[in-house]
Amino acid sequence: MESERTNTNICEVSIILINYNSSEYSIKCIERVLEITSNSLSYEIIIVDNASKKEDFALLKSSLAQLNNDKVSLYRSRINTGFGGGNIHGVQFAKGKYYLFLNNDTLLQNDAIAICHDFMEKTLDAAVCGAQIFNENEEKEVSFDHFTSFFREIFGKRALELVFPKSKPKRRKNYINPIPVDYVNGSFMFFRACDFNAVGGFDTNIFLYFEENDICLRLKNRGKKTYFVPSASYLHYQGKSVDKTGIPIPTKIELKTSMFYVIRKNYGYLHYQILRMFFIFRYGFTSIFKPKYFPLFHRILIGLPLGKSLKQKQLIED
DSSP states (O other): OHHHHHTSOOEEEEEEEEESSOHHHHHHHHHHHHHHSOTTSOEEEEEEEESOOHHHHHHHHHHHHHHOOTTEEEEEESSOOHHHHHHHHHHTTOOEEEEEEEOTTEEESSOHHHHHHHHHHHOTTEEEEEEEEEOTTSOEEOOEEOOOOHHHHHHOHHHHHHHOTTTSOOTTSOOSSOEEESEEOTTEEEEEHHHHHHTTSSOTTOOSSSHHHHHHHHHHTTTOEEEEEEEEEEEETTOSOOOGGGSOHHHHHHHHHHHHHHHHHHHOHHHHHHHHHHHHHHHHHHHHHOGGGHHHHHHHHTTOOGGGSGGGGOOOOO
């Protein structure tokens, strides 16, 4: 019976949201979804607690009980499996024709879920779409990006847009109509469930960063497209542009670990090694003048092994 129920679309959209020690954000996000989403659209909200502290999980659980809404269900993981792993955990309970992976630090600004649902129903070559991001100051943020590659990492994203204007649209341009893009921001990814399932979902080898790049590239290789839908919008509390010099070194190390894994996986060993040599030279030189970068240089020097990812430092909680 369980297998039969899992393979049947009982609702249109399964909204999957991860909580990790941020229950106040999660509750606000869920309340906005319930408030603003069209009543004509059938949906469920699946919350995965990614091994938060007991106090945070207890607050989340009690707050959801007060909502008393049968659309909402809560599941707890005893280990923090990261973005991809947490969402895959939620997919096991999903019964929708579509999956929306929604960050808990977001607030819908309009009926973005219904807008994306309508778009996907009309656009058969679309496997996934994303919405327009706004920051806390109501300013538009970059909402899609170009696949990581040797060219992008060496010459930059703007160079890509100049050389390949048809396939690499300008990220900072204002758009009115939907456009095909490489990948959309991971804070709001609206998938056709059958396409997501067909490629095995998110790669759970990746703990953080570049999950959306990886899955959209795999979908593209199967002839499926990703679209940016600007008429749908949401606020992302972490959406402000961040000065890269302000990112902690451990975060930079995890970001580069994921990036090089995705490059080697999708483009091959030679592509990976050539780019790694460039970064060895770059961060070796930088470390001379800024010693704080030496741990990043050392990690690149030894090949950015996944065995040293933050994923390996997670403990199983009671």
